[in-house]
Amino acid sequence: MATVILPPRHYLNDGYGIRSWLFTRDHKRIALLYLAAVTFFFFVGGAFAVLIRLELATPAGDLVSDETYNKLFTMHGVMMVFFFLVPVIPAVLGNFLVPIMIGAKDLAFPKLNLASWYIYIVGGLFTLYALVTGGVDTGWTFYTPFSTVASTTKVIPTALGIFITGFSSILTGLNFIVTIHRMRAPGMTWFRMPLFLWSMYATSLIMVLGTPVLAITILLVAVERLFHFGFFDPALGGDPVLFQHLFWFYSHPAVYIMVLPAMGVVSELVAAFCRKQVFGYSFVAFASLGIAVLGFLVWGHHMFVAGQSVYAALVFSILSFLVAIPSAVKVFNWTATMYKGSISWDTPMLYAIGFIGLFTIGGLTGLFLAAVGLDVHVTDTYFIIAHFHYIMVGGTIMGYLGGLHYWWPKISGRLYNETLARISAGIIFIGFNLTFFPQFILGYLGMPRRYHAYPPEFQVLNVLSSAGASILGVGYLIPMVYLMWSLRYGRLAGSNPWGAVGLEWTTTSPPPTENFAETPVVTWDAYDYGAPVEGHVA
């Protein structure tokens, strides 16, 4: 094996000043700007989670006041959903990889791409402003009429921040759709694309079609709050449940904005670390599109106890079961991909395995909630909290961390400490389950969500959950340390440290600003592991 050297010219040494970053149009540098920003919001949201779990270690509301507690869970949800989970994989990994994976020099609209980062930052600053000037206590769901007439906190600045950030999502989605349609390298047909791109495409469709509805809804809340137009408040002739329809019309598909990209990452990881074609490529690809389409038709399952008609509830119930099928198909296909693979136990694969296990539990508990008669008992309890954290944290964050570890050598040109990385993946898996599994039991017992104080018989399970959260927190901090460390001291990765196929591994690590010395011509399918490949350097 040839000695690995850093390429003389790459996107990271193409200009050093602050201006070379803040005015960059390079999708890879913008990806890193996003990486810094989402990581910041993740730790802000995480700090709120720490305080929530500390408060819930005892039944009495004794650590913080009820008002503060309500602000904590609201800001935790707002930060994590709108400023971390929605943008994290598309804006960081997607931005970095979409052009490279299709053999393009950049996204279709590089300036728009930079603009969407600035929009995201402005939205984030609005929400941070709301936070430091008093916070908001409506819950991330902003249910009316509480948010429009009762709450006395900073509803409008927070909502405005989310409104603004939404445009960043829309522009990113638009950019990806156009790029994938128009900028594929010669020979890169739709069915030769890596599955990550299919998931990015499906995600982008939801972003472009769903986010405007959220923007309108937020605007209506602001108008009712400021000018007392009666949209949602019954005292003004409005309908409070209308808000829930509008909100969930976006926010249920938003769940798929958060998890589809992670599914795309896991397809890449499973293929690369089994060195094998993903089983049933076209089924996995179409499952992404199926989820994106069906995901728009299930919003009413958030409202089974909100007083909608029995027949509406049944329609939403059956559609919710149908959207579970493509997710199940994906899980079976990933598992089947491992059969007769050449399976490495490197860190990204550990995350992929963790994802499949946790997503399976998250998905199966979704069936409990789609069954209307059972949902009535468990909705608005900790069962819901546990379910969506299995999807959002067990799914999205595991997928994201797996992807970050997989592509880190490409992004930075260097390798991280594999031993530490494996240990922290294990810590995260254990900490996650200890945090959230007890919450399923709490939920069936009947502990409602968003409770500052709770009856004493729920304490033991809550203490377990809080203990798990502290382990999980440590698990998230360790990668911060060794990834930063690797930037300076990590061994050089070389262009293809994992022995993986895919266009991103054919260019240097880090890639040059224009990604490829020459535009590649693709003559092979994705995951073409037909011949033995050179083993990785680790």
Add this chain to the structure above:
Amino acid sequence: MWSGTPLFPESASTMASRVDSLYFFLLAVSVFFSLLIAGLIVFYAVKYRRRDPNSVGSEIHGGLVLELTWTIIPFLITMVIFVWGASVFFAMARPPDETINIYVVGKQWMWKFQHLDGQREINELHVPVGRPVKLIMTSEDVIHDVFVPAFRVKADVVPGRYTNLWFQSTTPGRYRLFCAEYCGTKHSGMVGEVVVMEPSEYQTWLSGGAPEGSLASAGAKLFQDLACNTCHRPDAQGRGPVLEGLFGKTVRLQTGETMTVDEAYVRESILQPAAKITSGFQPIMPTFQGLVTEEQLLELIEYVKSLQALPQVQTR
């Protein structure tokens, strides 16, 4: 450490066992598939672990039979769960014909219960064991939600409309009642208890105290005080429709539509009289929005319900 830590909720209603059966079925399905997937992953990860750093996996691209199998089997299982869940939900949504009706008004941050006989309670609800009870609920401010885990029932309490929740308790005792829809600062303090009593004790409790008389009689007094009786007269000579025997009937509106007179219709007719005018009448009634409270509205509704159709009176 585990003493006093339940892992499964107590069951105290006819609905509880139906919900639990579905829960256990789903639990079995989930455990089966979780173990199947986890087992296969661990087995493959060990069996096919990479021994030679240059090796690649076998060339397997997929298989239609397998894809169809793991599409169709989950589909069939989910349809079974759908039908099962729907049938439980139908039972929850349809109260029996004969129920004890109790009115519930939620407000930040307390529960007010009004029994037909006139008893009023706050954050505590007394009901007899073995009898179906229907709660007719509304809110004075934001959305709340009545949740009794031991009964496995829950329903939102929405301002501006009436929602229903019914249950039939099976075991005397005290059961927790939670507000399950986030409603502001003291949301977690908006809790109470359902006290399920033997029928004889319940009768004693009922006769214990209702100094102001029944709900309908309070409504009758209000009906006089607000001068509703000047227009709504039993003799069909008033300017408004005769209310005797009206509740539950179908009326024709000016627009040609027909409406069933239920709680929501009576409520709307008091607060926004012009919204749905009965055919043959003029929209002359003033609004009572802001003049009557949610509880007074319930008294008026109960009074209208109590008015029996009089013989020889012709209703229009």
